[in-house]
Amino acid sequence: MRFAREIRLFALPCAVAALAIPAAAHHSFAMFDNTRSITIHGNVTAFQWTNPHAYLEIDADEGKGASKHYTLELTSPNMMSRGGWTSRTVKPGDVVTAVLSPLRDGQPGGLLLVLTLPNGKKILPGVPHADRYKITS
Amino acid sequence: MIAKALLLGACLLAPATAAIAEPDFSGSWERYPPMGEKADPRYAPSPIPDPQLKPQYRAEWERGQKILKERLEEGQPAGDNYVHCIPDGMPSMMMGMFPMEVFQRAKQINITQEAFNQTRRIYMNETLPRWDEVDPSFYGRSVGHWEGDTLVVETTGIKANVTFRWTPHSEAMKITERIRLLAPDILQDQITIEDDYLEKPWTYSYSFRRMKGYRLQEYVCEDNREVVDEDGKTHLKIDR
Numbered sequence: 033m034r035f036a037r038e039i040r041l042f043a044l045p046c047a048v049a050a051l052a053i054p055a056a057a058h059h060s061f062a063m064f065d066n067t068r069s070i071t072i073h074g075n076v077t078a079f080q081w082t083n084p085h086a087y088l089e090i091d092a093d094e095g096k097g098a099s100k101h102y103t104l105e106l107t108s109p110n111m112m113s114r115g116g117w118t119s120r121t122v123k124p125g126d127v128v129t130a131v132l133s134p135l136r137d138g139q140p141g142g143l144l145l146v147l148t149l150p151n152g153k154k155i156l157p158g159v160p161h162a163d164r165y166k167i168t169s
Numbered sequence: 170m171i172a173k174a175l176l177l178g179a180c181l182l183a184p185a186t187a188a189i190a191e192p193d194f195s196g197s198w199e200r201y202p203p204m205g206e207k208a209d210p211r212y213a214p215s216p217i218p219d220p221q222l223k224p225q226y227r228a229e230w231e232r233g234q235k236i237l238k239e240r241l242e243e244g245q246p247a248g249d250n251y252v253h254c255i256p257d258g259m260p261s262m263m264m265g266m267f268p269m270e271v272f273q274r275a276k277q278i279n280i281t282q283e284a285f286n287q288t289r290r291i292y293m294n295e296t297l298p299r300w301d302e303v304d305p306s307f308y309g310r311s312v313g314h315w316e317g318d319t320l321v322v323e324t325t326g327i328k329a330n331v332t333f334r335w336t337p338h339s340e341a342m343k344i345t346e347r348i349r350l351l352a353p354d355i356l357q358d359q360i361t362i363e364d365d366y367l368e369k370p371w372t373y374s375y376s377f378r379r380m381k382g383y384r385l386q387e388y389v390c391e392d393n394r395e396v397v398d399e400d401g402k403t404h405l406k407i408d409r
Contacts, residue, residue: 063395063403082391084254103407105394110267110283110386139407 064105064133064143064165071169072102076126081109081119086157088122088144090130103141104132106157115158126150133165191315192350195273197385198377200265201355208376212355217373220336226366233335250331252397254390256285258307258331259324260344260360263375270385278313278320283385291322300325300341307331309344319349336371338364354379 072092080087086106091099106112109119122128127150132142144157145165159165202208222230250257257264267283278291289308296312303310303326311324324344332338342364351357355378362371394406 063405080392083388084251084390084393085395087392087394103405105405108388110388113386135405137404139405141405141407 061143061159063136065136066133066165067168068134069131069145069165069167069169070134070142071129071131073129074099074102074127076122076124076128077101078124079119079122083108083110086112088130088147090128100140102130102132103139104130104144105141106144107159111158115156117155117157121155122147122149131167131169191320192318193273194271194278194320194348194350194356197268197270197380197383198265198356199268199380199383201376201378212351212357212376214357214376215359215372215374217334218371220334220362220371221368222336222366223368226337229337230335237335249335251284252395252403254393256287256307257282258287259289259309259311259327260362261331261333262287262289262308263346263358263360265375265377267388268380268383268385269377281385283388285390286388289324291320297323297325297343300343305329305340316347319347322346322348333362338362338366341365351376354381 072090074090074092076088077091078087078089080089086109088104088106090102090104092102094100109117129148130144131146132144134142143159143165145159145162145167147155147157149155156162201212201214208214220230256262257266262280262282265282269280269282272279272281276293278293279288280291281288287308289311291311291313293313298310305326305328307328309324309326311322313320313322315321322345324346325342326340327338327342327344329338329340342362345361345363347359347361349357355376357374357376359374360372395403396406397403
């Protein structure tokens with residue numbers, strides 16, 4: 033099963049990132065609400081392949097032709113690369129579906145948990161301790 | 170007759186010399202065991218005990234540990250260098266958050282950690298300078314020599330604000346590492362920290378497993394959008 037294979041691919045970077053407590057805590061995941069998720073669907077406006085985190089910018093459909101811009105934080109390019117991502121996995125203009133843990137402060141953004149690419153393939157960004165983020169959407 | 174004896178001696182000596190040849194640590198390594206994997210007890214790293222600080226430094230350390238614990242429970246960053254896009258320095262770098270690469274030559278051994286492209290340089294068969302003969306830095310000055318199959322590395326000259334687990338230290342702190350292969354693909358780094366701030370040396374070890382064929386990636390901390398406020402809470406800078 034393709035999805036299962038991708039989860040395995042991500043097992044290594046997750047493990048590497050979680051080796052030491054400081055590693056798990058070196059960037060804040062507390063700013064994201066891990067008790068719930070939201071799902072957005074829309075156009076990618078930018079995919080930024082940078083350290084310490086990659087970012088995905090999406091204009092999400094809000095219905096009736098309206099859209100709302102979201103900024104999604106991902107892990108780091110080296111971890112994502114070990115999990116099968118490249119800087120070209122997703123590009124501006126792609127229509128994607130993203131499941132994210134929203135920012136607690138109400139800003140339109142969050143931590144990406146699952147991305148569905150235009151070809152229907154689901155891909156994970158390798159969030160350390162991903163099981164602690166509830167998918168409720 | 171003498172020539173024959175010399176030849177015989179040389180022949181006897183050759184295998185012995187070969188047996189003590191220095192091992193080659195070159196290549197990529199990851200911390201062992203990775204999360205979710207149970208360590209083979211033969212290769213498991215030793216636990217890291219608390220540092221035995223002298224009383225006058227212990228209070229500062231305990232205050233720091235309390236904050237650290239609270240922040241970890243809240244899921245907030247520890248407030249260590251990474252949050253500010255600053256590399257670990259020594260000895261934290263050897264915790265191996267990401268893979269590391271060893272580049273070994275007879276006169277110099279470099280160790281690069283993928284996080285922040287950190288590189289430390291170990292100069293072989295040199296004398297360790299006194300701590301006040303070097304300018305304090307993140308990686309300090311490191312010299313190495315071989316004791317049989319073990320690479321012994323001594324380091325001094327670490328900046329006072331470059332700490333491991335928020336442990337205060339003097340600029341005279343000395344780190345001694347004994348690095349050896351426990352198996353062809355398992356490397357052990359036994360670390361001993363000596364300092365006037367400590368009642369007794371602080372010792373622990375890490376294990377690493379070879380990552381055959383893995384090439385380290387570039388890591389430039391280019392766009393840190395996480396902003397830490399005065400309370401230690403982090404916010405994300407949204408693009409627009």
